[in-house]
Amino acid sequence: MMNRRNGVRILLAAALVLLGVYLFVSGKQHQMFVDNMAVEIEGKAYAPEAAVRVAFDGGEPLELASGDRDVTQVVGPRHSVKVEVLNESGDVVKTLEGEFRWVSTKKSMFSVPAFLGGAPSPMIDSPVAE
């Protein structure tokens, strides 16, 4: 028999399950590759920059030359990124900031050229899945 007390209990249990799901999604740490290689997305080619400095969620920046690939850890589904394009002497010539969403483990590679070129999503297939 569904009385008021049981109803409250079911609602509370459902709220706790939802809280668990939220904590899982928002607190999950992902291993993300950061790639500065030429890439083609939906028929459009994106060329790499000679040198870039990339920082995710205000963390320690990674420096990548053309053709470089590195790995970092990000937490949660939404991320901010700051990409600085460097010239030969290491000075910043262009800065681009933006946000992106984590897609899946299969698409766990952040393509710097795609981000700088304004691709719909900078997340591309990870090296494992290629």
Place this chain on the structure above:
Amino acid sequence: MKALTTKEKIQHFLISNAVPIIFILMSAVAIPLSGFSPTYLVQEMLIRLARNSFLVLSLIIPIVAGMGLNFGMVLGAMAGQIGLILVSDWAVVGMRGLLLAALIGTPISVALGYICGAVLNRAKGREMVTSYILGFFVNGIYQLTVLYAFGKLIPISNAELVLSRGYGIRNAINLAGMRHGLDYLIPLRVGNLNVPLGTYLTIALFCLFIVWFRRTKLGQDMRAIGQDMGVAGAAGIPVEKTRIIAIIISTVLACYGQIIFLQNIGTMNTYNSHDQAGMFAIAALLIGGATVSKATIPNVFVGVILFHLMFVVSPMAGKQLMGQAQIGEYFRVFVSYGIIAISLALHAWKRQKDRERARRSLRGEA
């Protein structure tokens, strides 16, 4: 009733606070011998107070309900560890990881607390030894689960957690992703000292909860049961149900306490971390001046500080005094665990003395 003389008052105070006084005297001797700087000791105490206080506070409610020292708190500690193992496997990090571990540990600790409470209701008057043995029993089930079910029945995808044979959890789990997740949630630095403010705020909330809880109907029922189960039952209080609730609350809080403890340390010893949780917490509470039948919030903090002060200074004092740190460590272990026996003996002696004094004063003798 005859009023106590000054001599009797002093005697009563010394008897009531014998354990903390012994520890304060021992610390007063050991601190200068250890040669540690005051800043180092204060930093250590700040960290250790944050690490242990929640676990020790979880012991108060069963004492209020007259169930003595809840050695069964290791059940809650095991539930917390199961939560931490799963969260480590899922790679959920930081404060969210700790909350998720607590969320997973809560239903497990409620179930274990219920079982513990039901068993203790069948062993009234012998709650402490029963809960102690129950801890061993559930430890067996925990070891079986973690050693065989994890990786086989419960999927574990992180190879770093699983034993090389393909199932069972490794002996040590690195909680690097959650380390100090609560401690330094709100960073605070005072001079050279790092203050784990997040944990202190949590402990403060818990203290407020205990103060509030004691004033509620349920809290008053527990106090009545703690004073006299027969009278409480005759007054219409559901004694057995209330005792089960007291143990469930204690077990759930011990689960959270173990999670706080392990996030502070940053490493989990899968098969041993929970073993010492109950013994350490009970030793600390007794050292703080609590007894089997009475424990207050100040007892918790005094006990944790004195217990851990001995932890820190004993090895170094032993080294300075006898040339070997191990001697100081042996001495600390001997004193810390001996104190549980002394406290229980002192408690029995004090109760006898109190009864004699009450009889004398009723007769009007000096």
